[in-house]
Amino acid sequence: MRDFDNKNRDDVTMTKTNLTTVIAATAILAGGAAVAQTLVPSPTLEAIRVRGNLECGVHVGVPGFSFPNDKGEWSGLDVDYCRALAAAVLGDAGKVKFTPTTVQQRWPVLQSGQVDLLSRNTTITFSRNATLGVNFQGINFYEGQTFIVRKASKATAAKDLDGASVCVAAGSTEEKNAADWFRERNLKVTITNFQKNDDAIAAYDAGRCDAYTAGVGALAGQRAKLKTPDDHIIMAEPISNDPQGPVTRYGDERWQAVVRWVLNGMIAAENLGVTSKNVDDMRANSKNAEVRRLLGAEGNFGQMLGLSNDWMYNAIKAVGNYGESFDRTVGKDSSLKLERGQNALWTKGGLLFTPPFQ
Amino acid sequence: MLRRLFYDARMRDLFWQVVISAALVGLTVFFVRNASQNMVNAGIASGFDFLWRSAGIDVPFTLTGYKSSDNILALFWAGVTNTVFVSLISMLLATLLGFLIGLARLSSHWLLSAIAGAYVEFVRNIPLLFFVLFWYFGVIAALPQPRDSLSLFSAIFLNNRGLTVPAATSGAPFPWALAVIVLAFTAQWLVSRLAVRRKAETGADTPVLAIGLVLCVLVPIAALVWAARSTGWDMPQAGRFNLRGGFVIIPEFVALLAALVTYTAGFVAEIVRGGISAVAKGQREAAASLGLKPGQILRFVVIPQAMRVMVPPMTSQYLNVLKNSSFGAAIAYPDVVSLFMGSALNDTGQAIEIIAMTLAVYLFFGLIVSALMNWYNARIAVVTR
Numbered sequence: 001m002r003d004f005d006n007k008n009r010d011d012v013t014m015t016k017t018n019l020t021t022v023i024a025a026t027a028i029l030a031g032g033a034a035v036a037q038t039l040v041p042s043p044t045l046e047a048i049r050v051r052g053n054l055e056c057g058v059h060v061g062v063p064g065f066s067f068p069n070d071k072g073e074w075s076g077l078d079v080d081y082c083r084a085l086a087a088a089v090l091g092d093a094g095k096v097k098f099t100p101t102t103v104q105q106r107w108p109v110l111q112s113g114q115v116d117l118l119s120r121n122t123t124i125t126f127s128r129n130a131t132l133g134v135n136f137q138g139i140n141f142y143e144g145q146t147f148i149v150r151k152a153s154k155a156t157a158a159k160d161l162d163g164a165s166v167c168v169a170a171g172s173t174e175e176k177n178a179a180d181w182f183r184e185r186n187l188k189v190t191i192t193n194f195q196k197n198d199d200a201i202a203a204y205d206a207g208r209c210d211a212y213t214a215g216v217g218a219l220a221g222q223r224a225k226l227k228t229p230d231d232h233i234i235m236a237e238p239i240s241n242d243p244q245g246p247v248t249r250y251g252d253e254r255w256q257a258v259v260r261w262v263l264n265g266m267i268a269a270e271n272l273g274v275t276s277k278n279v280d281d282m283r284a285n286s287k288n289a290e291v292r293r294l295l296g297a298e299g300n301f302g303q304m305l306g307l308s309n310d311w312m313y314n315a316i317k318a319v320g321n322y323g324e325s326f327d328r329t330v331g332k333d334s335s336l337k338l339e340r341g342q343n344a345l346w347t348k349g350g351l352l353f354t355p356p357f358q
Numbered sequence: 359m360l361r362r363l364f365y366d367a368r369m370r371d372l373f374w375q376v377v378i379s380a381a382l383v384g385l386t387v388f389f390v391r392n393a394s395q396n397m398v399n400a401g402i403a404s405g406f407d408f409l410w411r412s413a414g415i416d417v418p419f420t421l422t423g424y425k426s427s428d429n430i431l432a433l434f435w436a437g438v439t440n441t442v443f444v445s446l447i448s449m450l451l452a453t454l455l456g457f458l459i460g461l462a463r464l465s466s467h468w469l470l471s472a473i474a475g476a477y478v479e480f481v482r483n484i485p486l487l488f489f490v491l492f493w494y495f496g497v498i499a500a501l502p503q504p505r506d507s508l509s510l511f512s513a514i515f516l517n518n519r520g521l522t523v524p525a526a527t528s529g530a531p532f533p534w535a536l537a538v539i540v541l542a543f544t545a546q547w548l549v550s551r552l553a554v555r556r557k558a559e560t561g562a563d564t565p566v567l568a569i570g571l572v573l574c575v576l577v578p579i580a581a582l583v584w585a586a587r588s589t590g591w592d593m594p595q596a597g598r599f600n601l602r603g604g605f606v607i608i609p610e611f612v613a614l615l616a617a618l619v620t621y622t623a624g625f626v627a628e629i630v631r632g633g634i635s636a637v638a639k640g641q642r643e644a645a646a647s648l649g650l651k652p653g654q655i656l657r658f659v660v661i662p663q664a665m666r667v668m669v670p671p672m673t674s675q676y677l678n679v680l681k682n683s684s685f686g687a688a689i690a691y692p693d694v695v696s697l698f699m700g701s702a703l704n705d706t707g708q709a710i711e712i713i714a715m716t717l718a719v720y721l722f723f724g725l726i727v728s729a730l731m732n733w734y735n736a737r738i739a740v741v742t743r
Contacts, residue, residue, distance in 0.1 A: 104700065107707050111400060132707040133401035153599065164599040165418075165519055170696065171704025179416040179426040188602070190519075191416035192610070194690045195700055203690065206498045207518050208609065210599045250401035 042254035044116055045089065045306055053095040056082035057115035060100040061198070063221035064330040064338075065121050065141075074098045078119040080325040081140055081246060081263065084315035085117075088262045088307060093318035102196055103171045107132055110249050117259055121218055123173040123242040137260040139245040140322070142342035142351055143215035144238025145174050148223060151233050153210060158239050162187040167200040167209035169193070174213050177240045201225055215242055220336040258305050265312040267354040268294060269321035271345055276320035283313055294357050301357065322352065393710060408706040409434070415701045417692045419608045430702050437694035438719055444611060444693065445680045445723075448618035452679060453672075455619055456626020463631050474627065481624030486682055489621050494613035494689040501609070504600045515594055515601055518609060525605035527590035535585035542577040546570050610691040614683065622679050629675065633668035634660060665738050673731035677724050684720075694719055 058066035170193035194200035204212035292298035296309035344350025463474035553564035594604030
């Protein structure tokens with residue numbers, strides 16, 4: 001018994017020594033590689049490397065954004081971003097563990113460090129940023145809140161909903177938006193708040209409510225969950241702006257920079273014409289300096305962030321640029337068939353913009 | 359001296375009590391400080407200032423007159439009243455239904471007792487959440503769309519958005535009517551006590567029933583009619599989507615009430631059955647040999663003794679009803695869990711404060727229920743001399 005204990009203790013010491021050696025070696029290597037840079041080590045990045053996978057908090061299920069198929073494989077715009085981030089950090093887009101979160105769970109899951117980031121239809125708001133200890137790292141989808149109603153009701157805009165019952169997920173921005181919007185216009189609307197989006201949709205489908213409210217993109221996906229999707233119509237005119245994007249907790253600025261610039265990189269890639277198909281060719285032959293820096297053919301941008309220089313090459317190779325991801329998940333090649341609209345590049349009349357890779 | 363103190367049992371007990379209390383207080387202080395320090399470090403807001411922030415959340419069913427422009431404290435209060443409201447009505451109805459089922463189970467009629475037995479077994483072996491969802495989607499599916507509302511005198515309407523009844527435009531006369539009714543019932547209670555004394559002293563009968571008819575039926579009706587006529591009424595009318603005006607009793611309330619009542623009644627029935635079975639057979643036989651009729655045996659001999667056995671487990675059931683009312687959150691019944699721990703928590707992110715307040719609500723009302731039941735238990739306990 002005593003022997004066993006001793007042996008056990010030795011094992012623990014061994015592991016500790018090994019770990020220290022590995023960390024020291026990594027530090028020396030990193031230090032040696034980036035001679036001019038003195039990197040503040042990112043605890044999150046270290047943890048991801050030790051763990052071997054990225055922990056990404058996604059929505060429990062909105063088709064087009066984050067939705068698991070019958071084999072448990074996730075797909076969607078928000079999921080694609082997580083994959084791109086995993087490819088940039090670990091060199092493998094498959095090394096992501098998705099944690100589905102409800103409207104209610106998302107903040108504690110992020111705050112407590114259970115996930116490295118949230119990428120899940122979450123609206124950027126002032127009070128969330130100011131009081132929840134979270135930072136928003138850019139916009140990957142410009143969402144606008146609207147309503148889905150039965151075609152038979154003949155309602156075409158939100159102002160027609162006077163006297164209606166509206167189902168909504170409790171704790172969402174939509175819950176407050178809708179209350180504010182109708183109160184401001186003196187329209188009497190009964191808002192019934194459910195704990196989960198899916199409960200609210202089920203109640204709407206069962207006839208409890210005249211309308212269900214969520215973002216245009218989310219509604220386009222959720223509509224598929226109704227018994228007869230064709231009997232329902234999504235109102236075109238939004239009542240709010242709900243920009244959404246990846247969220248990180250306070251602290252570890254270096255990790256926050258990684259999250260921000262992988263998103264920027266996907267948008268920049270679309271603007272520069274880099275796609276998953278031509279990325280090898282572009283890296284080898286492009287004369288454009290920004291393309292060369294983005295893909296690691298010139299300079300050492302990846303290393304500046306504490307990553308490898310082929311970080312964006314890996315991300316684009318695996319997931320594609322923002323436009324490819326959009327078309328595949330929510331756009332013209334998907335069942336949602338959303339227009340690019342506000343989510344087109346700033347050069348094409350949209351709002352998506354990225355600062356330069358310089 | 360120290361040696362004597364060490365061997366003194368009372369001092370030793372005191373010492374350990376002080377040490378353990380101090381450790382407990384110290385641990386609590388440590389946890390609170392640690393949590394708040396971590397929250398400050400993580401940039402998460404803390405404190406109770408958020409209660410005065412505007413809530414901005416619409417509540418479909420409220421007894422407090424809450425509006426979405428009120429503050430979060432008002433939202434909390436709206437949730438608390440809804441929790442208490444559905445719990446109280448459920449306790450009352452579950453007791454009645456449970457009593458009936460419990461008595462049916464004891465009945466010598468085979469079919470009646472078998473049905474009651476099957477009901478109890480069915481209910482006790484199914485999770486409450488199932489009941490809540492079953493009643494909710496059952497209620498919604500069974501009721502018609504607003505345009506096909508069932509109506510009574512074109513004043514009361516029933517559809518899948520709820521039961522809409524006319525609402526008084528001014529509530530002022532109603533407290534007066536209620537006061538009159540309470541007075542009438544008190545008078546009736548005094549009359550019946552006087553009648554018992556008069557019977558004992560002089561042997562003369564008093565027309566208690568006739569007086570009761572006036573005091574407990576006619577007076578309340580008159581008071582309510584007066585109150586109803588002295589205020590205006592907001593009548594429900596057909597609108598584009600649903601009825602406009604009136605007071606709406608939402609289907610979530612009905613579903614939660616039905617679930618809590620049918621579920622708890624199964625447990626109450628067993629308590630009632632157990633309580634009655636606990637009364638010794640000899641008691642019944644003795645009462646019968648004294649010439650009491652079956653109804654009288656039940657009323658004067660069996661029930662009073664059964665009550666002593668039933669009250670303590672009934673307290674647990676009442677506490678369960680209070681706690682189980684939080685299942686309303688699953689079907690959007692705006693109780694304290696749904697409104698405060700759901701909407702307000704998400705809006706403000708102040709989980710620790712909000713969960714502590716919600717906990718305090720359940721603890722507070724739970725202790726009140728326990729205190730009342732303990733008082734009642736003491737009152738009906740066997741008086742030993």
